[in-house]
Amino acid sequence: MILEYSVVVAKQISPSRIKEKVYLFRTYDHEAENDQLHIQNPGLAHKHEIWKVARATSAAPNYFKEIIIDGYSYTDGAAGHNNPAILAHCEVCDKETQAANRAYPIRLLVSIGAGQKSDRIDRVRHTIPHLPRVRRALDLLRRVEVELTNADQADQTVRTVMRQHKRDYYRWAGGEHIGALKLDEWKPEGRRGKLSTKDYIEQKVDEFVQSPDVKNKMRECAAALVNHRRARLAYNWSRWKRNTYCCKFRCLCGEDFDSPSPLRKHLHDEHHSTDFTNLYKFIDGDSHPEFPRGPY
Numbered sequence: 438m439i440l441e442y443s444v445v446v447a448k449q450i451s452p453s454r455i456k457e458k459v460y461l462f463r464t465y466d467h468e469a470e471n472d473q474l475h476i477q478n479p480g481l482a483h484k485h486e487i488w489k490v491a492r493a494t495s496a497a498p499n500y501f502k503e504i505i506i507d508g509y510s511y512t513d514g515a516a517g518h519n520n521p522a523i524l525a526h527c528e529v530c531d532k533e534t535q536a537a538n539r540a541y542p543i544r545l546l547v548s549i550g551a552g553q554k555s556d557r558i559d560r561v562r563h564t565i566p567h568l569p570r571v572r573r574a575l576d577l578l579r580r581v582e583v584e585l586t587n588a589d590q591a592d593q594t595v596r597t598v599m600r601q602h603k604r605d606y607y608r609w610a611g612g613e614h615i616g617a618l619k620l621d622e623w624k625p626e627g628r629r630g631k632l633s634t635k636d637y638i639e640q641k642v643d644e645f646v647q648s649p650d651v652k653n654k655m656r657e658c659a660a661a662l663v664n665h666r667r668a669r670l671a672y673n674w675s676r677w678k679r680n681t682y683c684c685k686f687r688c689l690c691g692e693d694f695d696s697p698s699p700l701r702k703h704l705h706d707e708h709h710s711t712d713f714t715n716l717y718k719f720i721d722g723d724s725h726p727e728f729p730r731g732p733y
Contacts, residue, residue, distance in 0.1 A: 444528060446514035446521045447493040449478075450503070459514055461524070462490045467532055476531055477524070497620060520591035522548045522608070526598065541602050545661055546595065548608040552616030554589075607658045609651060614641040 442465050449460035461477045462485070469479035483490070485506060492504040493511035503510040514521070526546065533542035592608055599606035610616070615638060627633045632640060645651060686694045690707070694700040704710040 442532075444525070445490060445494040446524060447490075447496075447511045448514045450510040450512065452508050452510075454510075459524070460493075460511065461528065462493065465532075467528070469531075475527075477528075500620060520548065520550065520589075522546070522595045523591045526595055541604075543599070543602075543604055544665055545605040545658075546599060546607070547658060548592065548595070548606075550608065550610035552618065553610035553613050554616045605658070605661050607654060609645075609654075612641060612645040615645075 442463075444461050444463045447460050447462065448457055450457045459477055462483050464482055466481050467476065467479055468481070469476040489504060489506055492501075493506065495501065495513055496503055496511065497513040501513075503512050505511075526543065529543055530541070534540070592610075596606055596608075618634070618638070622634060624631075624634045627636065631637075646655070686697060686700045688694070688700060688703060688708075692703065694703065
């Protein structure tokens with residue numbers, strides 16, 4: 438998502454416990470039009486405390502309790518949407534097409550995973566060899582689990598769509614070593630020469646990002662992002678300067694402005710200046726004071 442918008446995914450369970458659906462918590466308004474009935478829970482920006490939203494999107498079943506918000510229960514949305522890239526893609530397309538009447542608004546999409554599952558599905562081992570039906574049932578449950586938490590299908594779908602529109606798409610899953618870790622695996626201290634879980638994750642992630650293919654793709658992605666930023670600044674400097682540098686423009690009198698345009702008007706109306714050839718001469722030494730809330 439772009440900087441000024443944030444959205445997280447959770448699963449909403451009805452009070453009757455019969456219905457459940459994907460639910461998006463948004464920091465922005467997204468109201469559906471008549472032909473956009475497919476948009477997930479459209480409406481105004483959510484006003485819930487951030488800790489509640491964090492609890493909702495991280496409440497992994499069997500590990501953390503559900504959280505109840507306005508009568509509905511919420512859990513982690515990973516089951517079925519372990520890779521929410523499709524949801525993010527559709528959300529941006531619907532939102533920006535509706536606002537700007539553009540056919541395809543996404544220029545570049547970056548997806549970062551938390552580990553890649555192995556392509557091989559091991560048969561579940563069972564200690565009761567004379568119960569083949571039990572083994573088959575456990576194998577089936579394992580396959581269902583893998584399918585529900587599969588991130589590769591979403592990756593392939595988004596990759597195909599982005600390629601069709603000739604747009605850049607990058608995804609880094611993190612490697613199979615990280616993907617093999619269980620959700621509740623945590624060893625704060627290494628034993629018998631083994632690393633702690635934290636050190637193990639850091640080591641494997643470092644090995645992953647240091648591989649030649651990954652490093653080349655990261656450089657390619659960084660270059661694409663920088664080129665895109667420069668193109669936006671060249672097209673509309675006053676609009677994108679604010680979002681690029683996360684700053685405000687401060688007049689010598691101490692008043693702040695989001696971009697040069699309102700500063701120019703302020704200088705004309707309040708300071709009776711008509712020379713705007715070099716706006717920076719009107720700006721104090723902290724010409725771009727940091728704006729604590731970030732770009733919007």
